[in-house]
Amino acid sequence: MPEQGLQVENLHVWRGERHVLRGVHFALAPGACLEVSGANGAGKTSLLRTLCGLTYPEEGRVLWDGQDVRGDLAAFHRLLAYLGHEPPLKADLSARENLRYWIGIRRRIRAADLDAALARVGASPWCERLVRTLSAGQRRRVALAGLALLAVPLWLLDEPTTHLDAQGQVLVGELIGEQLARGGMVVAAVHHELSGSVGELRRLELPG
Amino acid sequence: MSLDAARLALTRDLHLAFRKRGQLVQPLAFFAIVTVLFPLSSSPELAQLRRVAPGALWVGALLASLLALEFLFRDDAYDGTLEQYALSGRSLTGLVFAKTAAHWLLTGLPLSLMAPLAALSLGAPPRSVPGILAAVGVGSVALSLIGSVGAALTLGIKRSGALLSLLTLPLSLPVLIFGARATELAIHGASLLAPLELLAALAVLALTLAPLAAAAAVRISLE
Numbered sequence: 001m002p003e004q005g006l007q008v009e010n011l012h013v014w015r016g017e018r019h020v021l022r023g024v025h026f027a028l029a030p031g032a033c034l035e036v037s038g039a040n041g042a043g044k045t046s047l048l049r050t051l052c053g054l055t056y057p058e059e060g061r062v063l064w065d066g067q068d069v070r071g072d073l074a075a076f077h078r079l080l081a082y083l084g085h086e087p088p089l090k091a092d093l094s095a096r097e098n099l100r101y102w103i104g105i106r107r108r109i110r111a112a113d114l115d116a117a118l119a120r121v122g123a124s125p126w127c128e129r130l131v132r133t134l135s136a137g138q139r140r141r142v143a144l145a146g147l148a149l150l151a152v153p154l155w156l157l158d159e160p161t162t163h164l165d166a167q168g169q170v171l172v173g174e175l176i177g178e179q180l181a182r183g184g185m186v187v188a189a190v191h192h193e194l195s196g197s198v199g200e201l202r203r204l205e206l207p208g
Numbered sequence: 209m210s211l212d213a214a215r216l217a218l219t220r221d222l223h224l225a226f227r228k229r230g231q232l233v234q235p236l237a238f239f240a241i242v243t244v245l246f247p248l249s250s251s252p253e254l255a256q257l258r259r260v261a262p263g264a265l266w267v268g269a270l271l272a273s274l275l276a277l278e279f280l281f282r283d284d285a286y287d288g289t290l291e292q293y294a295l296s297g298r299s300l301t302g303l304v305f306a307k308t309a310a311h312w313l314l315t316g317l318p319l320s321l322m323a324p325l326a327a328l329s330l331g332a333p334p335r336s337v338p339g340i341l342a343a344v345g346v347g348s349v350a351l352s353l354i355g356s357v358g359a360a361l362t363l364g365i366k367r368s369g370a371l372l373s374l375l376t377l378p379l380s381l382p383v384l385i386f387g388a389r390a391t392e393l394a395i396h397g398a399s400l401l402a403p404l405e406l407l408a409a410l411a412v413l414a415l416t417l418a419p420l421a422a423a424a425a426v427r428i429s430l431e
Contacts, residue, residue, distance in 0.1 A: 052295055054430050078297030088288035092227040093220075101220040102289075105213045105303070106296050 003066055005029045005185055006051075006154060011060035013046050020046045023060070026204055030153070033176060033186040035194060038206030044189035045085070047206070048156045051187065052082045078106070080154040085162070087143035091132035095123055095142045098131060103149045117145040121171060136163035141171070148175060155179060157188040213298040214306040221310035235276040235315055236322060242268035243326035254331045261330035262391035266384050268326070269319055269344060270351065274373055276315040277355040280307065281426065285363050294430055304426060305419035308356040316348035332395045339394030339404075346407045347387040353414035354379045360425035383410055 006028040013021040020043040028034055036044050049055040051062055053073050062069045069076040089098045096118065103109050118127045121141040131139060140163050147155060155176075161169045173194055176186050180200070188194060194201075225232055246264040247257055284290045284307070293303045323344035324337040332340065358376035362368035390403035 054291065054294065056431065074297045074299075076297075077295045080295070082291070082295050084288055084291065086288055088292045090220075090224060090283075090287060090289065092224055097223070101216060101223075102292060104216050105293070105298060108212075 003027065003029075003063075005032070005065070006187075007063040007066070008051070009061045009063065011047070011050060011062070012058045013043070013050055013055060014058050015046065021050065021057070022207075024204075024206070026202075028185050028187065028202075029200075030183040030185060031180050032200040032202060033180055033188065033194075034202045034204055036187060036189045036204045036206060037191070042206040044206060045158055048082065048084075048158050048187065048189055052080055052156055053077070054082075079152050080156060081147050081150045081152050082156040082158075083143055083147060083160065084158050087139045087146075089131045089139055089142060092130060094130055095127040095134065095138075098142065099146050099149065102146055106150060109149055113149065117149045118142075120148065121145045122167075137165060137168060140164055141168060144172065144175060148178075153184045155184065155186045155188075157186065159190065160188055161190070161192065161194070210299040210302045213296065214302040217293070217303045217306040218310050221307055222313065225310070225314050231279055232314055232318075235272040236318055238275055239268050239272040239319055239322060239326070242271070243329060247330060257331040258395055261327060261332055261395060262388040264330060265323060265327055265340070265344070265391055266347075266388045269323060269348065269387075270377075270380055270384055272319060273315060273348060273351045273355060274376060276311070277359045277372060277376070278369060280311050280356060280359040281363055282359075285429070290363075290426055291430055294427060299423075300427065301419045301423040304356065304360070304423040308352055308419065308422065311356070312349060312352040316352045317345075320345040320348050327391070327395070332391075333397070335397060336391075336394040339400050340391055343387050343390035343394065343400065343404060343407060346404065346411050347383045350383045350407065350411040350414045351380055353411070353418035354383070356422040357418050357425060360422040360429065363426065363429035383407065386410070 008024060008026050011021050011024040012019070024047060026034060036047060038044055046055060050057050053069060053076065064076055064079070088102060093101070096114065099114060099117070118124050121144050123138070123141055123145060126134065126138065131142070160172050164172065176188070176194060179186055243264060246260065250256065250260055281290060294300055296303070320341060324340045327336065327340045328334065355376050358372050361375060362372045365371060386403040386406045390400040390407060393400040393403065
């Protein structure tokens, strides 16, 4: 019986001349959250990008339910959601249109679900406005709504609380809590500890 | 399901283009200016003008389509959309092809519709209009597809314009040559079937290979 969830074995990543990740090793079972911390440039973003397969590791493997994800990368991608530094939103579309296209490319969504997700992050009053008129925090909230809509077991989040006000940070904690309660997994690169997460919380400190 | 995703990506690009119309007009205006300036700068004699018309038309169309290529992936690379496409679990080739198709609808198709008008202003007889429309229409499909590979390869590079032309122009030359030949035959009222078939063959070849190559190049640029 292979292990369930995400396992990372001895990951080494070089960026040019720099040895960014030196043998990262961890396992994450369903319902668990991993907080990755470390100084700027310690390789938090590189780790997330390697986990989701955007960057190839020089050494080591990423396993999902015991299978190397390189075997069927597309199938692995259907199970994960990755949110980078910047929300992947188009400035010239409204918040709602952005979600309809971004999420719609991955799965069918009903208008009611879209409304519910936008309401959940407090975006209902301004979801028809063009994203270029929204603040950085509002854009982050739209991205969080997208994350919830994707309904995938693995979330890879890069600084999910950046630009968010106190309420927004609580919201991130709640969303992560719900994800864990569903048996999902979260890997989050953070500078500040996440608030209010439930379930199993683990920490990984990357050396600078 | 990948087909649905590609269709949605196509709709999305058309929707976005509709929101920023200024960007669309630029290559078309360039094409119009080049073809209008040509008769002014050369002899106004009809026979002379007809002789240079195919060349002027195709060089204008080629450079206009090159001008539009820079926008093909750039914005999507900046705001993380390409990253989300690559991680969508859908065929990246399909999504990149959808983007190229939208790009052709927004630049290649209007260029093809403008080309007969430009040809008329260069002294082409009205009976040549269908032939020129067909030649530029088929040729612009090949140009958009060839260009998508160049645009994807130069994604990670700032000020990529010069390199993009360097990569794309040599591959576009057969389109230029057969396109100009087809236009010349159309102006003289001869059958342009032979060069048109060669253009179509080039377009089909680009259709089969370019989306695969462009998708692979996008993946590399995201690393």
